[in-house]
Amino acid sequence: MIDSDQTTSESTLIAKNNVQVSSLKPQAPSLAAATLAVFRKDLRIELRSRYALNALLLFAVSTVVAISLGLGPIAPRDNRDLKLIQAALMWVALLFAAFTGLARAFVQEEDTRTATALRLAAPPLAVYLGKLLFNLLLLLVLDAVIAALFIAMLRVGVGAPLMFAAVLAVGSCALVAATTLIAAIIARASAKGALFAVLSFPLLIPPLVVAIRGTAFALEGESWAVGAAPIQVLLAYTLALFVASLFLFKSVWEA
Amino acid sequence: MMAPFSHTATGKKAAMALRSQLAQGAKFLLGLWMAGVIVAMFVIIPQYEGLGDAGRIIIMHVPTAWVTSLAFVVSGVFSALYLFRRRVSDDASAVAAAEVGFLFCILATATGAIFAQIVWGVFWNWDPRETSILVLLLIYAAYFALRSAIDDDNRKRRLGAVYNLFAAVTMPFLLFVAPRLADSSLHPNCAFIQGSQCDGITLELSGARIGLLGDSKLELKSLERQGDLVVADVNVTRPGYQVENHRPSFDLASGKPADRPEFDGEQFMLAVEQVDLATGTARLNIEAPGSGLLGNSRTLLTFFASMIGFTALFVWLYRLRAQLLMGEEWLAQRERTYGFPS
Numbered sequence: 001m002i003d004s005d006q007t008t009s010e011s012t013l014i015a016k017n018n019v020q021v022s023s024l025k026p027q028a029p030s031l032a033a034a035t036l037a038v039f040r041k042d043l044r045i046e047l048r049s050r051y052a053l054n055a056l057l058l059f060a061v062s063t064v065v066a067i068s069l070g071l072g073p074i075a076p077r078d079n080r081d082l083k084l085i086q087a088a089l090m091w092v093a094l095l096f097a098a099f100t101g102l103a104r105a106f107v108q109e110e111d112t113r114t115a116t117a118l119r120l121a122a123p124p125l126a127v128y129l130g131k132l133l134f135n136l137l138l139l140l141v142l143d144a145v146i147a148a149l150f151i152a153m154l155r156v157g158v159g160a161p162l163m164f165a166a167v168l169a170v171g172s173c174a175l176v177a178a179t180t181l182i183a184a185i186i187a188r189a190s191a192k193g194a195l196f197a198v199l200s201f202p203l204l205i206p207p208l209v210v211a212i213r214g215t216a217f218a219l220e221g222e223s224w225a226v227g228a229a230p231i232q233v234l235l236a237y238t239l240a241l242f243v244a245s246l247f248l249f250k251s252v253w254e255a
Numbered sequence: 256m257m258a259p260f261s262h263t264a265t266g267k268k269a270a271m272a273l274r275s276q277l278a279q280g281a282k283f284l285l286g287l288w289m290a291g292v293i294v295a296m297f298v299i300i301p302q303y304e305g306l307g308d309a310g311r312i313i314i315m316h317v318p319t320a321w322v323t324s325l326a327f328v329v330s331g332v333f334s335a336l337y338l339f340r341r342r343v344s345d346d347a348s349a350v351a352a353a354e355v356g357f358l359f360c361i362l363a364t365a366t367g368a369i370f371a372q373i374v375w376g377v378f379w380n381w382d383p384r385e386t387s388i389l390v391l392l393l394i395y396a397a398y399f400a401l402r403s404a405i406d407d408d409n410r411k412r413r414l415g416a417v418y419n420l421f422a423a424v425t426m427p428f429l430l431f432v433a434p435r436l437a438d439s440s441l442h443p444n445c446a447f448i449q450g451s452q453c454d455g456i457t458l459e460l461s462g463a464r465i466g467l468l469g470d471s472k473l474e475l476k477s478l479e480r481q482g483d484l485v486v487a488d489v490n491v492t493r494p495g496y497q498v499e500n501h502r503p504s505f506d507l508a509s510g511k512p513a514d515r516p517e518f519d520g521e522q523f524m525l526a527v528e529q530v531d532l533a534t535g536t537a538r539l540n541i542e543a544p545g546s547g548l549l550g551n552s553r554t555l556l557t558f559f560a561s562m563i564g565f566t567a568l569f570v571w572l573y574r575l576r577a578q579l580l581m582g583e584e585w586l587a588q589r590e591r592t593y594g595f596p597s
Contacts, residue, residue, distance in 0.1 A: 178425070181417070181421060182418075182421075185414050185417060185418055186404075188405060188410055189401060189405045190404050190405070190406070191404050195401065195404055198396075198397050198400050199397045199400070199418060202390050202393035202394040202397055202422065202425075203394075203421070203422055203425045205386075205390050205429065205432075206425060206428040206429045206431070206432040209432050210432060233428070233431070233432070237425075237428050240424055240425075240427075240428070241421070241424060241425070244420070244424040245421070248338075248417045248420060248421060251417050252413070252414060255409070255410045255413040255414055
């Protein structure tokens, strides 16, 4: 009843729900083990096709090249708000790249008709956490690429590298916390691609604004006393949406 | 056996007749009330100084914005109830509240933009309230887009309810973030002065005494200390006006502007935002009026009457719409059971 080319970790999970299949009843895996299994499965599928990774990275590269071509090098003396503009451009590139790739984790399950098997194989919470981890990994890779491209191609000077990395990481957490549940919602609807951006954008406005401010602080090389505030807000946002998702995901997954 | 049954049936019928009569009466009353509010808006409340007739829009604009946020909360509550109880009527109420809220959201945005253009000279300024109402508009639109993209009725209801609740979770953050977006809100603001900067202008008694703020030329003549107050003597020259002399003041104790004299056209106010007596420098800025609109008791009463009227209007509209949606659902169910009537 299940695809034969599934990974071994999955088959043990599936066996858990089909106790009759084997006389030897396997122990029910813990939530952490099930989460990791879902994460590993997604990672393996992604590495086979590299669909999301290619889409994300090529989108990121084309955005940065387009911005770079459009603006040319902005001379620092010319503009007082240069750091803020650079931070805003960077987050816009990140956001739209994320819109193209982050829905993939759930949409692909519906496209290949494996969602039902996954519903049988793993508890909803493990599915959510596994996909969340996978999306976070994807976005962190994207962060690294976009940051490197911006620094190299747009001559962005980073005043406080550690804070810069922290704001990017926490901002990505906020982005993923908001979009993973939305991805699960739109996987069940038609016109998936457009809907993902439409549903996610209003929810992403608060973290986006804070992240842009925080990134601008980091680029200017402000002290941690100034830079800690945006990071705290982003963490709080991540936590709130993460907890809400834990409550709501079961309703989505079983709808 | 039949007697009590028929008795309760007639009792029920009588109660329903009474209810429908009461509903008719309430509807009539609401119509009268709203008509009264509209008449009061144009006839009873006085003109607001400096805003003229444009100030009357507050009677319509603020209640529509209030209904928008009320509708969002009502819709969220019914969505949560639907997820708990799985009753179709709860979902119908959530959709109805969102639809009415969307309508009022558009009205609030439009009336606000018109008012801003007339009084402040800009349609849109990313004022905190503007930001939050725009995000609300987007969320409503996304909610309807999601519902229209799912065919299965039950799935549509569940996913719609989940999205509604999820969006509600982000609201506190928006309310926290939005006020920090703009340096100042539209009320005392600078964006309406062509070419000006929000920071105002710093003038020195011993150095640059004359400066340009937007189109206006400001000249700082003296700074005078009177107890905790510092009074500045400023000459203002605006294009098309005579030279005006104003004496705005600054409270050293609270560190805030104290007296903001209005210009002769009564559109703008002059304020001292910072002062340094030792070097003889002062930062001057021009601000727009807008607060204190409800200072007048007739305006305040009309305003509250309008708030009550709009809230009642919202409750009536969304319940009516929910009933219609339930009727649709009933028809669809009958069709599923018995097929099309031939």
